[in-house]
Amino acid sequence: MFYRECGNFKDSYASDMAIFPIPLDRWGFTVMLFLAFVVIPLFASEYLITNIIIPFYCFALSAFGLNILAGYAGQISIGHAAFMAVGAYSSFILYGRYGIPLIPSILGAGVVTAAVGTFFGLPSLRIKGFYLAIATLASQFIIEWVIVHVEWISGGVFGTIQAPEMYIFGWPINTAVRKYFLALCMMVVFMTFGKNLVRGQMGRNWMAIRDIDYAAEIIGVNLYRDKLIAFAVSTFYAGIAGALLCFCYVGAANIEEFNVMTSFALMGMIIIGGLGTVLGSFFGAGFFVTLPILINHSLAAFMDVVPSDILSNIEAIIFGGLIVLFLIVEPYGMARLWHTIKDKLRLWPFPY
Amino acid sequence: MGRKLMYTFFALVLTLSLVAFTGQAQAAKEKKKEGPTQFVGILAYRTGPFAAGGSGFSSGMEDYMELINMEGGINGVKYVFEECETAYNTARGVECYNRFKDKMIFVHPLSTGITYALIPKATKDHIVVISSGYGRADASDGRVFPWVFPLPTNYWSQNTAKIKWIAKQEGWDGKDMSTIGKYLKGLKIANLHIDVPYGQETKPILNAMAKKFGFKVRHFPVPWPGIDQKAQWMDIVRRFKADWVINRNWGVSCTVPLKEAARLGFPRNRILGVWWCGSEEDVLPAGPAAKGYYSTNWHGVGRNFPVIQRIIDKVYGKMKGHISFTRVGSVYYNRGVYAGIINTEAIRTAQKKFGNRPLTGDEFRWAMEHLNITAERIKELGAEGFMQPLKFSCADHEGGGKVFFQQWDGQKWVMTGETMEPMKDFVRKMIEKSAEKYAKEQGIKIRDCSKVD
Numbered sequence: 001m002f003y004r005e006c007g008n009f010k011d012s013y014a015s016d017m018a019i020f021p022i023p024l025d026r027w028g029f030t031v032m033l034f035l036a037f038v039v040i041p042l043f044a045s046e047y048l049i050t051n052i053i054i055p056f057y058c059f060a061l062s063a064f065g066l067n068i069l070a071g072y073a074g075q076i077s078i079g080h081a082a083f084m085a086v087g088a089y090s091s092f093i094l095y096g097r098y099g100i101p102l103i104p105s106i107l108g109a110g111v112v113t114a115a116v117g118t119f120f121g122l123p124s125l126r127i128k129g130f131y132l133a134i135a136t137l138a139s140q141f142i143i144e145w146v147i148v149h150v151e152w153i154s155g156g157v158f159g160t161i162q163a164p165e166m167y168i169f170g171w172p173i174n175t176a177v178r179k180y181f182l183a184l185c186m187m188v189v190f191m192t193f194g195k196n197l198v199r200g201q202m203g204r205n206w207m208a209i210r211d212i213d214y215a216a217e218i219i220g221v222n223l224y225r226d227k228l229i230a231f232a233v234s235t236f237y238a239g240i241a242g243a244l245l246c247f248c249y250v251g252a253a254n255i256e257e258f259n260v261m262t263s264f265a266l267m268g269m270i271i272i273g274g275l276g277t278v279l280g281s282f283f284g285a286g287f288f289v290t291l292p293i294l295i296n297h298s299l300a301a302f303m304d305v306v307p308s309d310i311l312s313n314i315e316a317i318i319f320g321g322l323i324v325l326f327l328i329v330e331p332y333g334m335a336r337l338w339h340t341i342k343d344k345l346r347l348w349p350f351p352y
Numbered sequence: 353m354g355r356k357l358m359y360t361f362f363a364l365v366l367t368l369s370l371v372a373f374t375g376q377a378q379a380a381k382e383k384k385k386e387g388p389t390q391f392v393g394i395l396a397y398r399t400g401p402f403a404a405g406g407s408g409f410s411s412g413m414e415d416y417m418e419l420i421n422m423e424g425g426i427n428g429v430k431y432v433f434e435e436c437e438t439a440y441n442t443a444r445g446v447e448c449y450n451r452f453k454d455k456m457i458f459v460h461p462l463s464t465g466i467t468y469a470l471i472p473k474a475t476k477d478h479i480v481v482i483s484s485g486y487g488r489a490d491a492s493d494g495r496v497f498p499w500v501f502p503l504p505t506n507y508w509s510q511n512t513a514k515i516k517w518i519a520k521q522e523g524w525d526g527k528d529m530s531t532i533g534k535y536l537k538g539l540k541i542a543n544l545h546i547d548v549p550y551g552q553e554t555k556p557i558l559n560a561m562a563k564k565f566g567f568k569v570r571h572f573p574v575p576w577p578g579i580d581q582k583a584q585w586m587d588i589v590r591r592f593k594a595d596w597v598i599n600r601n602w603g604v605s606c607t608v609p610l611k612e613a614a615r616l617g618f619p620r621n622r623i624l625g626v627w628w629c630g631s632e633e634d635v636l637p638a639g640p641a642a643k644g645y646y647s648t649n650w651h652g653v654g655r656n657f658p659v660i661q662r663i664i665d666k667v668y669g670k671m672k673g674h675i676s677f678t679r680v681g682s683v684y685y686n687r688g689v690y691a692g693i694i695n696t697e698a699i700r701t702a703q704k705k706f707g708n709r710p711l712t713g714d715e716f717r718w719a720m721e722h723l724n725i726t727a728e729r730i731k732e733l734g735a736e737g738f739m740q741p742l743k744f745s746c747a748d749h750e751g752g753g754k755v756f757f758q759q760w761d762g763q764k765w766v767m768t769g770e771t772m773e774p775m776k777d778f779v780r781k782m783i784e785k786s787a788e789k790y791a792k793e794q795g796i797k798i799r800d801c802s803k804v805d
Contacts, residue, residue, distance in 0.1 A: 051447040144576075148549060155793075160468040160549065162794060250446055251472055256465040256548060257442040259576075293447060296437055308414075308674055309407050312398035312437040 019195065022342070036184055046176045050249065054180055056289045057187040058245040063269040064194055064281035065237025070267070071276035072198055073230035074210030075124050076133040079140035080238055081262035086113045086143060087239025088246040088253040089153055089161065096164040103168065106186070106247070110239040116143070117235020124227050128213070140260050147255050154255070163251045179248040186244055190237065195278050197233070206230055207276070272326055274333025283334035287326075292319055390426070390699065390710045392417065392433040393452025395462055400439040401577070402603050404633035405684050409462060410435060411675035412688020416659075416696070418667045418674070426699050427708040442466050446473075453477050457716040458698075460484065460691055464550045472794075475499045478713035480720055484691055485510070485627055485650060489553060492750040493787035494721065495799045501720055503694065504650050504742055504753025507626075508557045508782060509774035511598075513755035514624055514648060515541075515561055517772050518596050529775075532565060539567040542594035544584060544609060546601045547573035554600060557782060564778075570594075578605025585612040594618075599625040599647075606634040607642075614641035621646060621759070631683035635760045643762040648755050651690040651739050653765040655681035658734030659689065683765060690739055697733075698723050721746050721804075740771060746801040752776065 010016040020026045040053060066080045091109035094100045100108065120139040124132050147153050155161050166173035166182075173182055197203055205226045208216035217223050246253045265288050273284025295315050302311060330337050394413065397406030417431040425431070436448035445466035449459060453473075458480040461467040467487035474481045481500045483491070489508040491500040505513070515536065520526045524535040543558055545551035555571055562569040570592055572584045578601055588594045597618070599609050606629035613620055621644035625634070630647025655661065660681055667673050668680065679685050702711050702719030711719075725742045742751035754771040791798050 047450055051450050055443060055447075141575075145547070148547065148552070154549070160465075162468075162472055164794075245443075250443060250469050252469045254442055254465045254468050254549075261441075292444070300434060300436075308396070308435050309398045309411070309676075312396070312435075315437060316399050 019199070024342070024345075033188075036188075041177050041180060049176045049180050052290050052293060054183050054249045055245065056285055057183045058241045058249065059266070059269065059289050060282045060285035061187050061190060061244070062238050062241035063266055063273065063285045064191065064278060065234045065241065066266050067270045067273075067276065067278075067281050068194065068198065068206070068237065069230050069234035071270055071274075071280075072203060072210060073206035073227065073234075074213075075121075075227060075230060076129070077136040077139075077231075077234070078133050078260075078263050078267060079120070079136045079138070079143070080234075080266045081258040081260070082140045082143035083113050083117055083235040083238035084242030084245065084262070085147060085253070085255055085258035086116050086235075087242030088258070089147060090239070091243035091247065092161045092163065092253050093153070095166075096161065101168070102166055102173070102247075106240060106243045109243040110236040113239025113242070114232040114236040117238070118228050118232045121228050121231025121235075124231065125224050137260075140263055144255055144259070161253045163247055163253075166247060183244050183248045186240060190240060191278065194233075194237070198278070202226070202229065210276075268323070270333075272323060272333060274335030277333070277335040279338060280333050280335035287322075287334070291322065295319060387425075388429045388708075388710050389432040390429050390457075391452075391455040392431055392695070393448070393456040393459065394433055394435045395438050395445055395448045395459065395466065396435050397438050397440045397462070399437065400441070402440050404631065405603075405628065406438075406440065406462060407675060408631070408679060408682060408684025409460075409688040409691070411673075411679070412685040412690075413460070413692045413695075414674040414688070415663050415667050415680075415685075416689045416692025418672050419663050420692075420696055422666050422670075422672075426696060427703055429699070429703075429708060429710060438463065438466065442469055445469065449473065453479060457711055457713045458482055458695065461487070471497070471500055478717070480713060480717050482691070482694070482720075484687070484694075486550075489557075490783045490786035490790060492748065492783050494745070494747050494749040495801055496787040496791045496796055497749065498799060499717060501744070501749045501751075503744070503749070503751040504740065505755060505774060506750060506779075506783075507553050508779045509750065509776070510627065510648055510755055511554045511557050512561065512775035512779055513772035514598060515558075515565070515567075516775065517755075517757060517770070518624070520770070520772075526770075526772075537566040539596065540592060540594045541567055541569045542588045542592055542597045543569055543571045544581075544588065544597055544599055544601070545571060545573060546578050546605050547575050550602065551600055557779070558598075560782065561778075574601065574605055577603065578608060581605070581608045581612050585609070585616055585618075589613075589616045589618050595622065597623045599623050599629050601626070602628050607637045610635065610638035610642045610645055614638075620644040624648065630758060630765070632765070633682075633684075640762065642760050645760045646768075647758055647760075647765075649683065649758050649767075650753055650756060651686055652735075652737050652756070652767060653681070653683050653686055653758060654767075657736070657738045659693070659738060660686070662734060663689070686738070693733060693735060693739065694723075694725075694742075697725055697729070720744060721749075723751075737767075746799070746804045 020029060040049065044053065062080065062084055066077065069075050069077050087109045090112040091105050094105035094108045095102055120136065123135040127135060173179055205221045208221050209223060209226060213223060250257065269284030269288050270280060272287050274280025292315065295318050299311050299315055326334065394410050396410035397403060414433060417433055420426060421430045436451055438445040438448055440463050442465040445461060445463060446469050449470055456479060459470065459474065460482050461470050464486055467481065467483045470481055483500065483502045485505065487502050489502065489506040491497040491502050492506050516532065519532050519535045522535040522539065524532055558569045572588060574581050574584055588597060599606065606625065609623060610620060613623060620642065623645055625645065625647035627648045627650060630649055635642035635645060655664065664680060668677055675685065698716060698719045699711060701723050702715045706715050721744055723742065723744045727741050730736055730739055730741065740754045742753055744751050754773050757768045757770050758765045759768055788798065
C-alpha cells in the first residue's frame with residue numbers, strides 16, 4: 001500500500017538508505033514541491049505570499065538551524081535571533097556596500113555568521129545543559145550591543161540599513177513572486193543539504209553527543225570538533241535565514257527585530273514542532289508565524305462587538321492556550337503526531 | 353492515540369470554522385457600509401511591553417474619528433477604520449501594513465523599527481507615513497523624503513528646545529539667542545539614554561550644541577530594557593555632578609530614573625524627559641518620587657479642552673469609546689486625538705482641491721504639503737491650547753510646531769504654559785546634511801522644491 005513499505009525487508013542498500021522509505025512520504029514530498037513551485041506563485045495572493053509564506057520559509061530555515069544545534073546535537077542556544085541579525089547586517093553590507101553579487105553575499109553572510117557562531121560556541125566545550133543556555137544568552141546581548149555601537153555596521157545613529165535593490169545577473173528581484181522564488185530556492189537547497197547532513201555520519205555523531213556525551217567520546221566521536229561544527233552549521237542557517245528575511249520580507253535590517261523575544265520564539269518553534277526532526281522545523285515555524293496572524297484576522301470580525309483593547313489580549317490568550325494544548329496533546333512536538341499516524345497506518349486495518 | 357487524534361482534529365476543525373465564520377462576518381460587514389468612506393488602517397499595540405503607549409494613542413485617534421463620523425463625517429465622507437495588532441514587533445507591523453496597503457492612504461507606524469521598515473515601502477506604494485515625534489529626524493527634509501512627515505517636531509528640534517528651556521530656567525530671558533550662551537556656559541547636562549538606536553539618535557545634536565554654546569554634555573547609556581540604572585546614576589550625581597538630566601528612555605526605563613534620583617537626593621525638577629517619558633503611566637509607578645519631574649510634549653494634557661469634552665459627551669455618552677473612560681485625557685490618549693485632528697484637517701485640505709470624495713495617497717500627500725492649521729482654525733476645532741499652529745511645505749515636513757513643557761505635581765501633569773520654538777536654522781542644517789547623505793547612499797534624486805506647486 002502507498003502508506004507503508006512493501007513487507008518489512010529491504011532488498012537493496014539504496015532502498016535501505018532512502019530519505020523517504022514509504023510512498024506516502026515520497027508522493028507527499030512531490031506534491032509539496034509542486035504546490036510550492038507552481039501552485040502558490042500562480043494562485044496565491046500577493047498578501048499571502050509576502051506576509052505569510054516568505055516569513056514562514058525564512059523562519060523554517062532558521063528553526064531548522066536551531067534544531068541542528070538543540071535537537072540533534074543537544075546544545076541549547078537562547079541567542080539564535082542575534083545570529084539572524086548578524087546574517088542580515090552582513091548580507092546588506094556585502095551586497096550594498098561592496099557590490100558583491102546577491103547570491104554570494106547571502107552565502108557570505110552565512111559564512112560570517114558561522115564564524116561568529118563558532119566563536120560563541122566555544123563555551124560549549126566546557127559547560128553543558130542549562131549552564132550553556134545562559135552562556136549563549138550572552139551572545140544575544142553582546143551581538144546586539146556591537147551592532148548598535150559600531151557605526152561601521154549599523155550605518156550611523158539610526159541603526160538601520162535599508163535593503164538595496166536586488167539584482168541577479170542584472171535581473172531585478174522586485175516583485176513578490178520573484179522574492180518568493182529566491183526564498184524558496186534557498187530554502188529547498190539548504191533544507192535538502194541539512195536533511196542529508198543529519199542522516200549522515202555528522203548527524204549520527206551529533207545524536208550520540210546529545211544522548212550521552214561521554215559515551216560518544218568513548219566510541220570515538222571528537223566532541224570538540226563536532227560541537228563546534230554543530231554551532232557553525234546551525235548559525236550558518238540562522239545567518240542565511242536572517243539575510244533572506246530582511247531581503248525578501250522586511251526590507252530593512254533593524255536590530256530591534258531580532259531581540260531576545262525572537263530567540264525565545266525560535267526555541268518555541270522547535271519544541272512545538274518537534275526536537276530533532278526536519279519536519280518539525282516546518283510545523284513549528286508554521287505555528288509561530290501563521291497562527292498569530294490567523295487569529296488576528298479571525299478576531300477582526302468581532303471589532304464591532306468586543307472592545308479592541310480586550311480583543312488584542314484575547315489573541316495572546318488564544319495563542320498561549322494553543323501552545324499549552326499542543327504540548328499536552330503531544331509533548332514530543334507536532335512532527336511526532338505525523339509519525340504516530342504513519343505508525344498506525346502501517347498496521348491498519350489490523351492493529352495489534 | 354485515538355483520543356490524541358481526536359483532540360487534534362477538534363482543534364483543526366475549531367480553527368477552520370473560526371476562519372470560515374470570519375470570512376462570512378467580514379463579507380456581511382462590507383455590505384453594511386453606505387455612502388463614501390475613507391479607510392484608515394491602524395497599527396496598534398495593545399499588548400506587549402509598551403501597551404500603555406500603543407493603546408492610548410490608537411484609542412485617541414479612533415475616538416476622534418468616531419466623533420467626526422457622529423458629526424456627519426468630513427463633508428459627508430465617513431471614516432472606516434480597522435485595527436491591526438503589532439505588539440511593537442517590526443515583522444508584525446510590516447504584515448499589518450501589507451494587509452491594509454491597498455486601502456489606506458496614510459499610516460502611523462507608532463514604532464521606530466516599523467517606521468524604518470515602512471519608509472521605502474510606503475514611498476513605493478504611495479502611502480504617507482506620519483511619524484509623530486519619532487522615527488528619522490532627517491525625514492523632515494521633504495526634498496529627500498517626500499512621503500514621510502515627522503510632525504509636529506522631531507527629536508532633534510525637541511532637544512534644541514530643551515536646551516533653550518534649560519537656559520531659561522537658568523535665568524535667560526527666552527528671546528535673545530545671542531545671550532543664551534552666557535547662561536549655558538559651564539553647565540553640566542547628562543544625557544541619560546536607552547542604549548538602542550532610538551536612544552542614540554540625539555547624541556549628534558547635543559554634541560553640536562555643547563560645542564556651540566559651551567556647556568558640557570555627557571552621554572550615559574542604559575542597557576535595554578533599563579530596569580537597573582544604579583551605576584549610571586551614581587556616575588551622574590557623584591562623579592559628573594550634573595546640573596540637568598535629560599531622560600531619554602522608553603517604557604519601564606522611564607520610571608527608574610525618578611526612583612534613583614530620589615534615592616540619591618537629586619532634585620526631580622532638574623530632570624527633563626523626552627515626550628515618550630512624559631505620560632501618567634511613566635510617573636505613577638514612581639509614586640511620590642516623581643513629584644516635580646518635567647517632561648516635554650507637543651500637545652495639551654487633561655480634559656479641559658472643548659474637543660476632548662465633545663468626545664466625552666458624544667462618543668462616551670453613547671458608549672462608543674475605544675478605551676476605559678478613566679484614560680480619556682491622559683497623555684497618550686490626547687496624542688492620539690492630536691493625530692486624528694491632523695489626519696482630518698489634511699483630508700479637508702485635500703477635499704478643497706479634489707472634491708468631497710475618498711482620496712488617494714497622492715492627493716493626501718499633496719494636502720499634507722499644503723496643510724496650514726492656523727490659530728483661528730484651532731479655535732474652531734476647540735483645540736485652543738491643545739495644539740500649536742502648523743504649516744507644512746514641500747521642503748519642510750516638520751510643520752514647525754513648538755514644544756510644550758509639563759510638570760508632574762504628584763497627581764497629574766500640569767502644563768507649565770511655556771512653549772519653546774526649536775532652533776530651526778541650526779537643526780535644519782543638520783537635517784539637510786543627514787538627509788543628503790541618505791539620498792546619496794540610497795540613490796534618491798533630491799526634489800527641487802522651487803519647481804513643485
